[in-house]
Amino acid sequence: MSTIDIEFKNVSKSYDGKNDIIKGIDLLIPSGQRTILLGPSGCGKTTLLRMISGLETITGGELWMGGEVVNRLEPGDRNVAMVFQNYALYPHMTVEKNILFGMEIAKIAKEERERRLVQALDMFGLTDYRGCYPKELSGGQRQRVALCRALVKRAPYFLLDEPLSNLDAQLRTMARAELVRMHRVYLPTFIYVTHDQVEAMTIGEKIVVLNEGKIQQYDSPDVIYNQPKNVFVAKFIGAPSMNIEDAAVDGFDLVVSGTRVPIPAAWREKIGGRTKVKFGIRPEHVELMKEPAGPQVQIHYVENQGDKKSIAFLLDGVIFMATAGTHFETQDTMYLKMDWDKMHIFDADTTENVGYPEGEDRK
């Protein structure tokens, strides 16, 4: 283990001494990687990030950074740089002063301060705004000032708490690319909190999916998308959400909403002796046909999303979602063709994935 890895060892957090909001987290964040903490609001992702920064105390377990336990280390001694959700720029200081503040306190030599400042301003196209106050800047510019301020610290750990959530959609796409570019240049350990799965997928090299204070899955974006570990991850990642329905196993057949399909041979072993499972399939793996090639379905509603159409349909009274190209024409009654190889099977009780057949390309 590299000495600047971050490791959570059975870390928990409770505010009232009774209910843990972080429940025994074990997590190794390798250095130099972009790790995303992803989850719905209240899942504990920001709390985890603040524990790393030292702004939040830890009530159980150990947090290791740089080869030592840092539970009681002051925030200023942890050598982390942080970008806050609302940027936390000092309103009474100019862009320049904001960026210099930390370096002045760290008593970095004046020439070096100036060098880093100029370089950071240049990197984010802020050179002309050096003397501006934060209130004179747009949201995107403020966000970039916050990044500059964190960047000049040259800290090995770079923490970002939903830094793009206050930007409009177009700026966000640009900022995402900028963040990745910045990371490639400086290669700090990048820990990024977001509730936006698109951000997580595009920025992250590894994603930690959190819910209710527990890690649901920790893997690469590809694996998280294609092999979600449980029903929560499956439903949380992807838009529209994965279709998940209760299904019964009847001999060699799977029965989903009254539709009976033979279970592909490779899946039988994975399903094992279960008689009840949860069946999942992503909307893009569901196809609707005009010719009677499969079970009949009723179209419920269609949403045109510009680049694609989301189609909600009823199969035996249960709503499913499908996606199709914008040229796709719907009619009241259509026929269903599912890509059964792309299905996901979860245990009915634990909601954990039963696994995937070996050697199959899940993309």
Next chain:
Amino acid sequence: MQDKKRARQVSGKTQRFWKKHRKLEKFAYLLPSITIFCVFMVWPIVYNMYLSTMEWNMVSPVKKFVGFDNYKNVFSDPGFLKALGNTGLYVLLMMLFCFVAPYFYSYVMGKLITRGAKVYRALMFFPSLLSLAVAAIVFMWLFNSVSGPVAEIFELFGHESPHWFTSSGYVIVALSIATGWRSFGYNLIVFLGAIVEVPIELIEAAKLEKASNWKIFWRIVFPLTSPTALYVFIITFVMGLQYVFTPIQMITKGGPNMASTNLVYLIYQYSFQFFQTGRAAAVAIISLVIFLLVLLLQNRLNKRVHYEN
């Protein structure tokens, strides 16, 4: 029907009248404020200036014009110089008790401690509910040099208590403490209101840079609360001039040997005890000039204050 028509005609007439005299209309709206301002602010000052050039004892029907003699007499009166110096001391001590102390205290309460802030706040504010006269009596007994608790504490350490209200020097400190105790809480609440407005993220961001609490105060909290600080600074200055009047009147009457008097008390004495109205008016005008200088200072400082909007 006829009445309505007439009413319309009349209102039409008045409308035409006001249209013709737009300036008059504006003046009419301002009239109540101008009246109050003139009667209670401008007139007393002007009349005071007039009185300061007269020799008069408040009862005599005759006032004698003496020019600047009153001012000359005032400046050559050691009592006035004593009062002026004392006023400076009072202001200084009040700045300490009611500006510096509550500023830091509110920073500690608002940003550094996590528990009990509400209890402290209530306890600290409590004295502000009392009148200054009550505070004066409370401290008269606390500082009683024979049987007061403060004297007992001195005794505990084998020292004799200073005679707080009868020895010069101590008397100003004691009176300032009494006034400060009563006014500390109010200023604290005002400061606290400003300090809790400073976003916690700003302080957290500074903490990540290893900034000490002291640096965080000077470089972040102080600039962001400077509008409030300026306000409290000014009212504390006024307190130093005015509020101490009550305890002076209640406890020492300016004594011993004018050691605790100040400008405002001196004005009171000149006019209502010695009936030297002209001289009192002259001191009042001098005090006014001092106030004006402070206001000018405020204007200068105002330019350096950071206002959020």
